[in-house]
Amino acid sequence: MDAMISPSTPGKFKPEKPHHHLHHHHHRPLFRLQHSPLFKCGLIVVCASVVVVLLLCLAPSHPSSSSSSSSSPFAASRIERRSLSASSSSSWGGAEWEKRVRYSARIRRVGGFSVLVTGAGGFVGTHVSAALKRRGDGVLGLDCFNDYYEPSLKRARQALLDRIGVFVVEGDINDGPLLRKLFDVVPFTHVMHLAAQAGVRYAMKNPASYVHSNIAGLVTLLEACKSADPQPAVVWASSSSVYGLNTKVPFSEFHRTDRPASLYAATKKAGEEIAHTYNHIYGLSITGLRFFTVYGPWGRPDMAYFFFTNDLLNGKPITIFEGPKGESVARDFTYIDDIVQGCIGALDTAKKSTGTGGKKRGPAQLRVYNLGNTSPVPVTELVTILERLLKVKANKKVVKMPANGDVQFTHANISLAQRELGYHPTTDLKTGLKRFVRWYIEYYNPPGVASLTKKSARSNSS
Numbered sequence: 001m002d003a004m005i006s007p008s009t010p011g012k013f014k015p016e017k018p019h020h021h022l023h024h025h026h027h028r029p030l031f032r033l034q035h036s037p038l039f040k041c042g043l044i045v046v047c048a049s050v051v052v053v054l055l056l057c058l059a060p061s062h063p064s065s066s067s068s069s070s071s072s073p074f075a076a077s078r079i080e081r082r083s084l085s086a087s088s089s090s091s092w093g094g095a096e097w098e099k100r101v102r103y104s105a106r107i108r109r110v111g112g113f114s115v116l117v118t119g120a121g122g123f124v125g126t127h128v129s130a131a132l133k134r135r136g137d138g139v140l141g142l143d144c145f146n147d148y149y150e151p152s153l154k155r156a157r158q159a160l161l162d163r164i165g166v167f168v169v170e171g172d173i174n175d176g177p178l179l180r181k182l183f184d185v186v187p188f189t190h191v192m193h194l195a196a197q198a199g200v201r202y203a204m205k206n207p208a209s210y211v212h213s214n215i216a217g218l219v220t221l222l223e224a225c226k227s228a229d230p231q232p233a234v235v236w237a238s239s240s241s242v243y244g245l246n247t248k249v250p251f252s253e254f255h256r257t258d259r260p261a262s263l264y265a266a267t268k269k270a271g272e273e274i275a276h277t278y279n280h281i282y283g284l285s286i287t288g289l290r291f292f293t294v295y296g297p298w299g300r301p302d303m304a305y306f307f308f309t310n311d312l313l314n315g316k317p318i319t320i321f322e323g324p325k326g327e328s329v330a331r332d333f334t335y336i337d338d339i340v341q342g343c344i345g346a347l348d349t350a351k352k353s354t355g356t357g358g359k360k361r362g363p364a365q366l367r368v369y370n371l372g373n374t375s376p377v378p379v380t381e382l383v384t385i386l387e388r389l390l391k392v393k394a395n396k397k398v399v400k401m402p403a404n405g406d407v408q409f410t411h412a413n414i415s416l417a418q419r420e421l422g423y424h425p426t427t428d429l430k431t432g433l434k435r436f437v438r439w440y441i442e443y444y445n446p447p448g449v450a451s452l453t454k455k456s457a458r459s460n461s462s
């Protein structure tokens with residue numbers, strides 16, 4: 001358990017080629033927190049217990065695959081080299097801070113919720129927080145602002161939330177005392193848990209960060225939830241990646257999910273099992289949402305649609321993967337606003353947790369839903385749409401997809417979410433990418449594309 005209260009161990013997304021020769025807006029408002037007394041901690045070495053946990057969890061379960069011992073990602077030296085750089089979480093507390101927490105979480109509509117949103121500095125977390133705030137729910141964010149991808153983007157999202165009255169506390173979900181404090185200050189009705197180490201391929205470079213945020217962090221969070229009085233209902237982000245080597249399409253919640261193809265997927269699947277135990281033992285109401293390739297404004301720079309845009313604007317070649325027999329790789333791209341609608345549908349239909357004083361008093365709700373678009377698009381088509389929107393011709397390099405965790409095809413069956421959450425995605429890839437590109441150009445203001453921005457009167461379309 002020591003590992004769970006250890007300092008944050010996120011990692012850094014290192015693109016194979018430099019993607020971020022970007023020019024930031026100079027007239028963006030400065031972020032308040034740049035001047036706050038919060039200090040940044042430097043490199044913190046992953047503690048030995050995390051390594052032990054890793055070895056215990058992951059070592060010999062696949063006796064047949066002795067393949068990559070030479071490049072084992074579990075060698076301690078390698079993990080240490082890759083360890084984190086996160087913002088410090090040690091400056092919370094005090095009367096002024098509690099006042100901000102309480103104010104941010106205050107409910108402003110009849111029957112409204114007070115929601116703790118973890119990962120609120122992230123892509124999905126920012127959008128969900130804004131949507132909840134807009135309808136009058138109380139929202140408090142929590143994020144460690146690690147540098148897996150450009151922290152300045154996370155800070156810009158934080159500034160956006162700050163302007164609409166959402167306070168994002170800087171801290172790690174592994175910080176049990178911080179979580180207890182938050183539940184002491186605010187009787188949260190719901191927790192929207194979106195903090196995680198995301199990304200499939202990066203898991204080979206920094207496996208410890210996945211264990212830290214997606215397993216240890218999830219347990220610390222659920223521990224705090226089960227002990228809270230009242231217990232909140234929990235909605236959290238799993239992933240379509242749990243379908244792994246499943247080939248039956250469209251992916252249904254009733255299909256097998258016991259063959260993950262990446263450590264990322266394995267930690268999300270583990271999360272679903274951990275959710276089961278906390279529901280079973282403590283009466284926590286828990287809903288897992290399997291997101292399918294979410295994209296849109298304020299998105300994640302480590303995702304293909306995002307760095308393709310960057311590379312296309314910089315005249316760089318882009319690498320497109322194909323299957324072993326030349327099959328196209330396709331994704332069920334899901335627009336952020338549709339995902340937000342699904343998240344809110346899950347919160348609205350979540351039943352109350354049944355435990356009190358850390359004890360179960362009766363059976364509680366446990367659910368899992370796909371949130372996809374049910375319309376897979378080949379990645380080549382994604383590139384064609386971007387070429388049109390950006391008015392550039394792509395220099396495409398097509399290569400066989402490496403066997404590093406990505407699957408070839410995703411396609412969600414969403415009939416369960418439709419029926420039970422009222423989930424109805426409405427945005428096709430062309431429409432969604434248009435909104436993404438408009439945001440991208442406004443945000444980064446890349447040279448030579450002024451003509452594309454003329455029609456972009458909208459701003460901060462979160």
Ligand SMILES: NC(=O)c1ccc[n+]([C@@H]2O[C@H](COP(=O)([O-])OP(=O)(O)OC[C@H]3O[C@@H](n4cnc5c(N)ncnc54)[C@H](O)[C@@H]3O)[C@@H](O)[C@H]2O)c1
Nearest residue numbers: 119121122123124144145146172173195196237291293294
């Ligand atoms: N975007 C997608 O396509 C997609 C698909 C499937 C699942 N998901 C899941 O949805 C959730 C949100 O994803 P996103 O795309 O917004 O990713 P994101 O990386 O933009 O957001 C996650 C946020 O969590 C924070 N975080 C990470 N570890 C933390 C920790 N230990 N303590 C506190 N904060 C921490 C990060 O700083 C980041 O801001 C994640 O759980 C992700 O795994 C996303």
Ligand SMILES: *[C@@H]1O[C@H](CO)[C@@H](O)[C@H](O)[C@H]1NC(C)=O
Nearest residue numbers: 249250252253413414415416
């Ligand atoms: C989708 O899943 C539902 C069950 O939730 C099932 O009845 C239906 O046949 C599935 N649809 C397809 C196209 O497989």
